[in-house]
Amino acid sequence: MSNPSADTQRDSAASPHISPFVNAPVNKVLKPSQKIDLYRLMMRIRRFEERSLRAYQAGKIGGFLHLYIGQEAVAVGCCSMMGKDDHVITAYRDHGHAIAVGMDTKALMAELYGKATGCSKGKGGSMHYFAPHLNFWGGHGIVGGQIPLGTGLAFAVKYLERKGAAMAFMGDGAVNQGAVHEAFNLAALWNLPVVFVIENNRYSMGTSQERSSAGHTLAERAAGYSMAWDVCNGHDVYEVREKADKFLTLAREQNKPSVLEIDTYRYRGHSVADPDKTYRSKTEIEEYQRTKDPLNLFRSCLEAEGVLTTEIIEKIDAEARAEADLATEFAEASPYPTVEDITKDIYWEEDNPSHKTSQGTIIFE
Amino acid sequence: MPVITYREALNQALAEELERDPRVFLMGEEVGQFNGAYKVSEGLLAKFGPKRIIDTPISEAGFIGLGVGASMLGLRPVIELMFWSFYSVAFDQILNNAANVRYMSGGQINCPIVIRGPANGGTNVGATHSHTPENVCANHPGVKVVVPATAYDAKGLLKAAIRDNDPVMFMENTILYNDKMEVPSEEYLIPLGKADVKREGKDLTIIAHGRSVIQSLKAAEVLQEKHNISVEVVDLRSIRPLDEAAILASVRKTHRALLVEENKPFCGVDAQIAYLIQDKAFDDLDAPVKRVSAIDAPQIYSSPLEKEQLPTPQRILDAALGVCR
Ligand SMILES: Cc1ncc(C[n+]2csc(CCOP(=O)(O)OP(=O)(O)O)c2C)c(N)n1
Ligand SMILES: [Mg+2]
Numbered sequence: 001m002s003n004p005s006a007d008t009q010r011d012s013a014a015s016p017h018i019s020p021f022v023n024a025p026v027n028k029v030l031k032p033s034q035k036i037d038l039y040r041l042m043m044r045i046r047r048f049e050e051r052s053l054r055a056y057q058a059g060k061i062g063g064f065l066h067l068y069i070g071q072e073a074v075a076v077g078c079c080s081m082m083g084k085d086d087h088v089i090t091a092y093r094d095h096g097h098a099i100a101v102g103m104d105t106k107a108l109m110a111e112l113y114g115k116a117t118g119c120s121k122g123k124g125g126s127m128h129y130f131a132p133h134l135n136f137w138g139g140h141g142i143v144g145g146q147i148p149l150g151t152g153l154a155f156a157v158k159y160l161e162r163k164g165a166a167m168a169f170m171g172d173g174a175v176n177q178g179a180v181h182e183a184f185n186l187a188a189l190w191n192l193p194v195v196f197v198i199e200n201n202r203y204s205m206g207t208s209q210e211r212s213s214a215g216h217t218l219a220e221r222a223a224g225y226s227m228a229w230d231v232c233n234g235h236d237v238y239e240v241r242e243k244a245d246k247f248l249t250l251a252r253e254q255n256k257p258s259v260l261e262i263d264t265y266r267y268r269g270h271s272v273a274d275p276d277k278t279y280r281s282k283t284e285i286e287e288y289q290r291t292k293d294p295l296n297l298f299r300s301c302l303e304a305e306g307v308l309t310t311e312i313i314e315k316i317d318a319e320a321r322a323e324a325d326l327a328t329e330f331a332e333a334s335p336y337p338t339v340e341d342i343t344k345d346i347y348w349e350e351d352n353p354s355h356k357t358s359q360g361t362i363i364f365e
Numbered sequence: 366m367p368v369i370t371y372r373e374a375l376n377q378a379l380a381e382e383l384e385r386d387p388r389v390f391l392m393g394e395e396v397g398q399f400n401g402a403y404k405v406s407e408g409l410l411a412k413f414g415p416k417r418i419i420d421t422p423i424s425e426a427g428f429i430g431l432g433v434g435a436s437m438l439g440l441r442p443v444i445e446l447m448f449w450s451f452y453s454v455a456f457d458q459i460l461n462n463a464a465n466v467r468y469m470s471g472g473q474i475n476c477p478i479v480i481r482g483p484a485n486g487g488t489n490v491g492a493t494h495s496h497t498p499e500n501v502c503a504n505h506p507g508v509k510v511v512v513p514a515t516a517y518d519a520k521g522l523l524k525a526a527i528r529d530n531d532p533v534m535f536m537e538n539t540i541l542y543n544d545k546m547e548v549p550s551e552e553y554l555i556p557l558g559k560a561d562v563k564r565e566g567k568d569l570t571i572i573a574h575g576r577s578v579i580q581s582l583k584a585a586e587v588l589q590e591k592h593n594i595s596v597e598v599v600d601l602r603s604i605r606p607l608d609e610a611a612i613l614a615s616v617r618k619t620h621r622a623l624l625v626e627e628n629k630p631f632c633g634v635d636a637q638i639a640y641l642i643q644d645k646a647f648d649d650l651d652a653p654v655k656r657v658s659a660i661d662a663p664q665i666y667s668s669p670l671e672k673e674q675l676p677t678p679q680r681i682l683d684a685a686l687g688v689c690r
Contacts, residue, residue: 062668063489114489114667125491125666141493142451143423176422177454204423206399212422278399339673343662364630364661 016304021238051324068096073294077240085164092127109327115334144177154194165251173204193251219261234264374520393445430458449484464507481535495664521555558606566597584681
């Protein structure tokens with residue numbers, strides 16, 4: 001990226017964008033400071049992702065890196081509606097959700113570097129972030145594999161008689177995994193408080209929705225299980241909040257599952273390894289950046305609402321960049337795990353020897 | 366002789382077999398328009414068209430099962446798994462359906478299907494994407510398992526696998542895709558179940574498969590130069606069928622055996638080989654058989670540690686010195 005801020009630069013000639021959901025009750029109740037916090041969160045995700053991309057390009061991190069740039073309003077909008085007994089699980093494109101639930105970007109960056117100070121001690125990597133203390137259950141590498149788990153989180157919430165819900169995020173390509181459909185049926189059959197969120201960024205790797213999924217809207221598949229469903233403009237964080245709230249409430253109050261398909265777009269390749277040349281045009285990407293960027297749209301709306309000033313905008317941006325730089329410095333200065341660490345964290349019992357009840361060899365040479 | 370990569374060797378094998386037999390088709394995620402996630406199928410869509418080079422949704426259970434069904438009716442599907450790690454969502458189709466249908470039909474049906482793709486660690490992608498399931502698959506009578514280590518072997522074995530009348534699990538390696546060597550342009554096949562001595566020696570036999578062969582060859586060189594130990598490296602190439610004769614012949618020659626693999630130790634392929642050696646060549650041994658496998662844990666993400674987790678030339682060397690002591 002030649003100019004990392006180009007995609008969030010203001011187009012002063014454009015008329016202000018006012019979200020049609022600005023007066024939705026969940027948004028109307030927000031104090032100006034809370035609105036600014038939402039904007040800040042989105043900006044922190046973007047700057048974190050840009051910084052991790054640079055670290056990757058500099059050869060500091062390897063493996064897969066699936067960036068969330070362009071999709072920020074989805075995780076931020078949904079996770080901003082979480083109550084204390086609500087839970088989140090997602091796939092490998094998980095950095096946005098991790099930051100949105102409140103994970104520390106230092107530990108996130110250190111994880112990308114494979115350092116012992118990472119959120120999973122360098123054992124999980126980019127695709128496998130976890131923070132159970134923040135009700136964030138990962139970070140899953142196998143397409144669709146997290147959806148039954150999310151359904152299980154909802155089952156547990158209900159079983160424990162808590163008033164909460166689980167949000168299980170997946171991509172548009174994941175709807176074609178068998179496990180997803182089995183989970184849909186179980187959730188509907190047993191009235192589980194789960195919201196299945198499809199982040200439809202239009203492509204699964206290099207395959208467009210038309211080339212991979214039968215039918216029209218993906219969420220419509222919910223009808224086969226008599227589940228509630230809706231589609232949502234994921235470029236507008238206010239709309240995301242409104243629709244997530246509707247289904248979270250349905251889950252918490254009535255134990256009803258639902259499918260929410262959120263239209264969004266990723267600006268970067270599927271992962272950093274994707275040359276991103278064969279399946280979509282540069283013009284398409286630029287068009288999204290110009291007209292639908294979730295940060296631009298929300299900033300414009302907040303300016304029209306009189307909440308954001310140029311001064312605050314610049315301050316937030318500068319702080320987000322500084323935070324990402326700090327995270328990188330932390331990651332670089334941190335140590336790697338040791339060879340002895342490789343065989344730790346495999347079994348609960350081995351890590352808690354005073355409670356050990358089983359016998360015999362469990363780790364082999 | 367032309368020098369080509371392991372990737373190109375696979376590509377040529379696919380192209381030649383697609384050309385030869387109209388029943389052969391290639392199916393998988395991103396194999397067509399995207400030219401393959403790892404470019405193994407580059408150019409095949411342009412050459413053979415969308416009837417035979419078929420892009421799929423992310424539905425491994427669906428399209429692998431479909432391949433098994435189509436093979437029952439006489440087609441010869443080659444199914445690409447973007448990573449062998451994703452076989453687990455299609456486990457039932459592969460290891461219940463493909464593996465058992467011949468037996469359960471009393472021999473009336475056969476499944477000439479090839480399931481291929483990379484199966485390796487060492488690429489810094491974490492536990493979910495680093496499985497090496499050759500031991501798991503080989504545990505199921507009814508399927509065959511092939512793990513080529515070089516471009517030459519990859520080409521000859523893939524062509525033989527496609528012509529084989531049983532289900533063949535063909536496991537490649539992303540780290541080897543760019544490895545180059547001379548490969549003849551004339552057609553050749555390598556029979557499944559035939560091991561290859563990749564280096565001759567007289568003091569110690571190292572038995573390996575996949576990338577562990579390459580690591581073992583590196584260790585063998587140092588053992589010769591620095592320790593004056595002459596190592597024979599036997600590349601299994603096929604796990605099932607297994608060339609027991611080649612293993613035993615080499616062990617009877619050197620009287621010492623070290624087994625190297627990327628599998629985790631418990632029930633790894635080499636557990637079977639160790640049993641074979643003690644059963645059939647016990648009296649030929651001058652030292653206990655030793656193994657080098659991956660450190661017994663899910664694959665760690667952290668790159669420098671993952672390198673240590675897999676059999677490194679250094680770990681192989683240390684173990685070899687132990688066997689030769
Ligand atoms: C079962 C399985 N098959 C294939 C893959 C390889 N893979 C990883 S991501 C991906 C595309 C997923 O697309 P989508 O669900 O739309 O999510 P997005 O990447 O767009 O967020 C594929 C094919 C995988 N991880 N798991
Ligand atoms: Mg997608």
